[in-house]
Amino acid sequence: MSTPAIEIRDLEKRFIVKQGLFGTPRHVRAVDGVTLSIPTGATLGIVGESGCGKSTLARLILGLLPASAGSVLVEGQDLSRLDRRARARLIQPVFQDPFSSLNPRRSIGDIVAMPLVAQGVAGRETRSRVAEMLEQVGISPDMASRYPAQLSGGQRQRIAIARALVLRPRILLCDEPTSALDVSVQSQILNLLADLRRSLNLTTIFISHNLAVVEHIADTVAVMYLGRIVEEAQAQALFATPRHPYTRALLASVLTPEPGLGVPDVGLGDVLPDPSNIPPGCRFHPRCPVAIARCSLQTPPRVDGAECHLLSA
Amino acid sequence: MSLLEIEGLEVTFGQGEGRVAAVRGASFSLARGETHCIVGESGCGKSVTSLAIMGLLARGATRQAKRMEFDGRDISRLTEREMSRLRGHRIAMIFQEPMTSLNPAYTIGSQMAEVRTRHLGGTKQAALDRAAELLGRVGITAPGMRLGQFPHQLSGGLRQRVMIAMALMNDPELLIADEPTTALDVTIQAQILRLLAQLQAELGLGLLLITHDLGVVARVAHRVSVMYAGEVVENAATADLFAAPRHPYTRGLLECLPIPGKVAPGAPLGSIPGMVPKLTPGFTGCGFRSRCSLARAECAAPVALRGAPHLYRCVVDA
Ligand SMILES: Nc1ncnc2c1ncn2[C@@H]1O[C@H](COP(=O)(O)OP(=O)(O)OP(=O)(O)O)[C@@H](O)[C@H]1O
Numbered sequence: 276m277s278t279p280a281i282e283i284r285d286l287e288k289r290f291i292v293k294q295g296l297f298g299t300p301r302h303v304r305a306v307d308g309v310t311l312s313i314p315t316g317a318t319l320g321i322v323g324e325s326g327c328g329k330s331t332l333a334r335l336i337l338g339l340l341p342a343s344a345g346s347v348l349v350e351g352q353d354l355s356r357l358d359r360r361a362r363a364r365l366i367q368p369v370f371q372d373p374f375s376s377l378n379p380r381r382s383i384g385d386i387v388a389m390p391l392v393a394q395g396v397a398g399r400e401t402r403s404r405v406a407e408m409l410e411q412v413g414i415s416p417d418m419a420s421r422y423p424a425q426l427s428g429g430q431r432q433r434i435a436i437a438r439a440l441v442l443r444p445r446i447l448l449c450d451e452p453t454s455a456l457d458v459s460v461q462s463q464i465l466n467l468l469a470d471l472r473r474s475l476n477l478t479t480i481f482i483s484h485n486l487a488v489v490e491h492i493a494d495t496v497a498v499m500y501l502g503r504i505v506e507e508a509q510a511q512a513l514f515a516t517p518r519h520p521y522t523r524a525l526l527a528s529v530l531t532p533e534p535g536l537g538v539p540d541v542g543l544g545d546v547l548p549d550p551s552n553i554p555p556g557c558r559f560h561p562r563c564p565v566a567i568a569r570c571s572l573q574t575p576p577r578v579d580g581a582e583c584h585l586l587s588a
Numbered sequence: 589m590s591l592l593e594i595e596g597l598e599v600t601f602g603q604g605e606g607r608v609a610a611v612r613g614a615s616f617s618l619a620r621g622e623t624h625c626i627v628g629e630s631g632c633g634k635s636v637t638s639l640a641i642m643g644l645l646a647r648g649a650t651r652q653a654k655r656m657e658f659d660g661r662d663i664s665r666l667t668e669r670e671m672s673r674l675r676g677h678r679i680a681m682i683f684q685e686p687m688t689s690l691n692p693a694y695t696i697g698s699q700m701a702e703v704r705t706r707h708l709g710g711t712k713q714a715a716l717d718r719a720a721e722l723l724g725r726v727g728i729t730a731p732g733m734r735l736g737q738f739p740h741q742l743s744g745g746l747r748q749r750v751m752i753a754m755a756l757m758n759d760p761e762l763l764i765a766d767e768p769t770t771a772l773d774v775t776i777q778a779q780i781l782r783l784l785a786q787l788q789a790e791l792g793l794g795l796l797l798i799t800h801d802l803g804v805v806a807r808v809a810h811r812v813s814v815m816y817a818g819e820v821v822e823n824a825a826t827a828d829l830f831a832a833p834r835h836p837y838t839r840g841l842l843e844c845l846p847i848p849g850k851v852a853p854g855a856p857l858g859s860i861p862g863m864v865p866k867l868t869p870g871f872t873g874c875g876f877r878s879r880c881s882l883a884r885a886e887c888a889a890p891v892a893l894r895g896a897p898h899l900y901r902c903v904v905d906a
């Protein structure tokens with residue numbers, strides 16, 4: 276078997292947060308034992324509620340944060356041993372907010388050229404690669420002298436994508452790339468990402484809280500809860516037959532535009548997950564509608580990609 | 589008789605050259621016990637419409653309407669004092685970001701009680717009892733404890749529940765909710781919307797719910813108004829709108845959605861080319877014409893709503 280594009284093993288990230296001047300420090304376990312493997316050319320979707328650790332996992336994969344434990348191999352190489360320039364050629368991010376992620380004082384041509392300049396590419400080659408990249412994301416190269424403030428949200432996100440792809444990285448990591456966009460713009464960006472993925476044979480990680488979008492774009496899906504991946508499966512299988520009770524609740528809460536169905540009862544109660552106070556046993560048990568006695572005592576084993584006592588015989 | 593009747597609402601900001609029309613013709617009505625959704629993309633005028641109804645527009649805004657009635661009474665000419673009485677009592681509002689409407693310096697209990705005693709009088713204790721009862725109603729466990737907490741001690745979902753409970757303190761007849769679940773997780777959103785729908789039905793409230801999410805519309809609205817560039821471009825019973833959208837914009841919007849089961853995974857999604865126009869002074873006609881494949885010369889003149897009861901604002905027959 277060929278080397279996967281990304282191989283993550285027992286990855287952990289703990290933050291220490293001080294409360295006030297004299298408060299006792301809390302240990303936030305933002306990522307708590309993640310093991311994942313993404314084959315080359317595949318798209319992995321990561322879903323889960325706010326604060327479950329998606330962006331922290333993303334920053335660990337990008338090498339923007341040091342891990343507390345565990346490892347991330349990108350194309351077989353340990354990210355923490357690579358310098359910034361080598362990392363930039365392997366993996367690039369696109370973030371949620373196209374308003375704050377682009378420097379307002381630089382023209383969009385300069386913004387897209389920046390990664391090339393950082394790699395020592397110069398002069399005419401930079402210009403032609405920027406023009407080609409802009410074209411690929413559907414922005415006319417004539418617009419290169421404009422500034423971010425003169426662009427719409429969708430155009431800015433196209434620029435962010437152009438900047439991420441101009442070095443021809445092998446992997447693109449998108450953290451909520453369409454969450455700040457209107458649906459008519461979101462569909463354009465999703466179509467663009469799908470085209471680029473195919474034509475450049477990119478491996479993609481796509482983080483989103485919009486499950487319909489993830490179902491549309493991902494090959495495999497990882498469901499995160501309190502820092503762990505509680506279920507991982509092929510997208511079709513996961514959406515057709517979710518196995519973990521949390522995945523089921525998450526899918527049940529999606530309001531598809533089908534009139535007459537009403538709003539479902541998700542059955543999760545009002546206890547919210549707190550990564551500085553992870554429950555013993557199964558971390559989902561305080562909200563789980565089908566928990567059994569064992570759930571608050573024993574950590575569920577991982578069976579066929581899902582962590583739940585009910586799934587192990 | 590309808591509870592709220594809005595016809596030809598127009599709101600502009602600024603003066604002279606810098607004038608912009610934020611709302612150019614919003615018309616809809618809402619009956620008691622009905623949920624009406626206003627849906628549209630960012631900047632189309634949803635929030636301005638709701639603020640205009642509540643009389644809460646920023647300074648420098650100009651509001652005009654052919655008709656603006658609440659429970660049969662003209663509210664376009666009320667004094668600030670009269671309007672404020674109405675807002676505190678018979679009409680209540682919930683905003684997207686609860687932290688902007690909760691005071692961080694006071695406990696949940698004292699803020700909730702204040703709302704009631706200020707408008708309806710009575711003792712503070714009676715108001716606190718009512719607050720605890722309502723917190724229970726909106727699904728908050730241990731309401732007694734929550735009354736003593738400060739807003740920052742609650743999660744986003746709990747704060748939004750508190751906002752709903754607070755909005756119900758004075759038994760309003762009309763509840764206006766502007767994107768009440770947009771900042772929340774899908775799981776919490778479903779819980780809050782389910783709660784709103786239940787309360788609306790039980791209390792016979794008129795609910796004007798503003799959202800950009802067509803999934804929310806489909807699941808909770810009885811009727812829906814689609815706004816685009818400051819105008820209501822379509823107004824229909826929810827089932828009719830989704831089954832047979834009449835305005836080209838609504839049709840385009842529905843095709844942009846990745847709907848599981850309807851759109852194959854990975855298949856290209858529909859899209860609407862171009863951008864929303866800038867509504868400069870003197871802008872008239874269909875705001876969608878720069879993006880519409882059916883556009884023709886007449887579209888530059890004002891286009892009327894037609895086709896009752898499934899209203900649409902387009903010169904081309906649907
Ligand atoms: N630098 C940091 N210092 C302390 N705590 C942090 C830090 N970064 C993240 N956290 C905490 O780690 C947890 C996971 O955060 P993360 O941003 O990864 O969540 P997320 O899943 O991306 O959420 P969202 O859907 O809201 O983007 C949260 O409890 C967060 O508050």
Ligand SMILES: Nc1ncnc2c1ncn2[C@@H]1O[C@H](COP(=O)(O)OP(=O)(O)O)[C@@H](O)[C@H]1O
Pocket residue numbers: 601602608609610611628629630631632633634635636637646
């Ligand atoms: N106080 C204000 N001054 C000037 N323009 C405003 C003001 N409030 C809103 N607008 C403009 O009015 C239009 C409609 O805004 P709004 O109703 O907030 O949109 P949304 O549909 O996203 O709620 C936008 O173009 C917005 O920029």
Ligand code: SF4
Pocket residue numbers: 519520521557558559560561563564565566567570575582583584585
């Ligand atoms: S292990 Fe128990 S608590 Fe956890 S998801 Fe399964 S049934 Fe629910």
Ligand code: SF4
Pocket residue numbers: 835836837874875876877878880881882883884887891901902903904
């Ligand atoms: S009025 Fe004209 S421009 Fe507007 S939607 Fe109809 S055909 Fe298109």
Ligand SMILES: [Mg+2]
Pocket residue numbers: 329330331450
């Ligand atoms: Mg995040």
Ligand SMILES: [Mg+2]
Pocket residue numbers: 634635636767
């Ligand atoms: Mg708004």
